[in-house]
Amino acid sequence: MAEASSGEGPVFDLLCQLIARKSLTPDDAGCCDLLESRLAPLGFSFERIDAEGVTNLWATLGSGAPLMILAGHTDVVPTGPLDQWISDPFVPSVREGVLYGRGAADMKSGIAAMVCAVERVLAAGPLRGTLAFLITSDEEGMARHGTRHVVDVLRQRGVKPDYAIVGEASSNEILGDRIVVGRRGSLGCNLRVLGKQGHVAYPHKGDNPVHRLIPALAELVATQWDNGNEHFPPTSFQISNFHSGTGANNVIPGEADVVFNFRYCTESSAESLKARVHAVLDRHCPSYEADWWHTGEPFLTSHGELIGAAVASITELTGGTPEFFTGGGTSDARFIAPWGAQTVEIGPINDSIHKLNEHVKIEDLAALSRIYEGVLLRLLG
Ligand SMILES: [Zn+2]
Structure with a gap:
């Protein structure tokens, strides 16, 4: 019709x-x-x-x-x-x-x-x-x-x-x-850093995952991943979500969750970025789970x-x-x-x-x- x-x-x-x-x-x-x-x-x-x-x-x-x-x-x-x-x-x-x-x-x-x-x-x-x-x-x-x-x-x-x-x-x-x-390519990660829940008055009995995560994130945020090239801006790293805490003010949390994303240029690869992130995390966080997703080269x-x-x-x-x-x-x-x-x-x-x-x-x-x-x-x- x-x-x-x-x-x-x-x-x-x-x-x-x-x-x-x-x-x-x-x-x-x-x-x-x-x-x-x-x-x-x-x-x-x-x-x-x-x-x-x-x-x-x-x-x-x-x-x-x-x-x-x-x-x-x-x-x-x-x-x-x-x-x-x-x-x-x-x-x-x-x-x-x-x-x-x-x-x-x-x-x-x-x-x-x-x-x-x-x-x-x-x-x-x-x-x-x-x-x-x-x-x-x-x-x-x-x-x-x-x-x-x-x-x-x-x-x-x-x-x-x-x-x-x-x-x-x-x-x-x-x-x-x-x-x-x-x-640009897109690479993301759901990161969970594991610690040990405890009383804030007895920090030696707990293991605060936020305290482990913060210096790791500070390092990741400050990293220059590459310099880009004539066609692309430099690779960028952005944290989109950050969550931890039980809601109580006297409890060391047992875990901390972060979501971050790379928009990366042809000077970096998904594998190289992952390896560099793991190198930082390995130095700061004894126990963590990283669930990566890669949605485009x-x-x-x-x-x-x-x-x-x-x-x-x-x-x-x-x-x-x-x-x-x-x-x-x-x-x-x-x-x-x-x-x-x-x-x-x-x-x-x-x-x-x-x-x-x-x-x-x-x-x-x-x-x-x-x-x-x-x-x-x-x-x-
Ligand atoms: Zn469209």
Whole structure:
């Protein structure tokens, strides 16, 4: 069934249809069905690589190299308090040239702009190589069964990508002023330091884990882990949680818990950071349990055809040159880049992502689609 045209253009229309589908992680809410209905007439073949309630769409057109992947996620983060939204987050609404709705920037606009770019490009003629969409409904959650799973499956089949564009909101102040060419790695730890509970009046009979932990943490906080490099800021260490104590004022606690996280650059590795942390802990804490989690390796796409095509396309459209950015949080690019694809993130302005009243400028939608079109034509035209 065709949905009504607004007169604001095809990207706007498709984006509105996507926003109206309430796709809270990991619920795709029919977004991939809608995308298939748009891509089927273009000749795409579809495979659902679903896992554990997550919808994963792998859609391909053509054959052979180069393989260009357009990647995105249909899931959105929770709305937060509904009474603080000016309009219903799942009813797209326009005010003064801006479209409001959950997912407007992160990242249903990227997906809509990609689909419309592909429609225009293919209307003008066939492309060389293979064009693919990799769409998941689990990016905002644990992201275990989304892109990571699809990459594992395709890698086992011997699929080798050349390029990937992730449609995450990368722009800073104006569309195309920034593209993401790398991301820091993320390594975290739940640390429990064990002592011996006792009476504060008899400290020799207890073993205070807080007293053991504090000098260890002071050392970790003061450590310069590396100096970064021309692409990345230095690795950072941050404590996010600290808890100890029984609540009583006369009891030495028996344990102390800390949660900390590294955002690390390519000058350090997860293994080297772990080893250095353990060396500090071993000196200060006779007994502790460290439960590490590693949610992403750092990656960096060096200057090659993809970045060249992205810069040329953006410059042609906006007249500006994008900044190459490697900060910010993680994205599914962390799974695609290590697969061997030159990977960049190009998308709308990111100032409202995950916030109340998430929005995107309507004029940016068609422009973003032109940027993707320019990259496709340069690399596959
Ligand atoms: Zn996102």
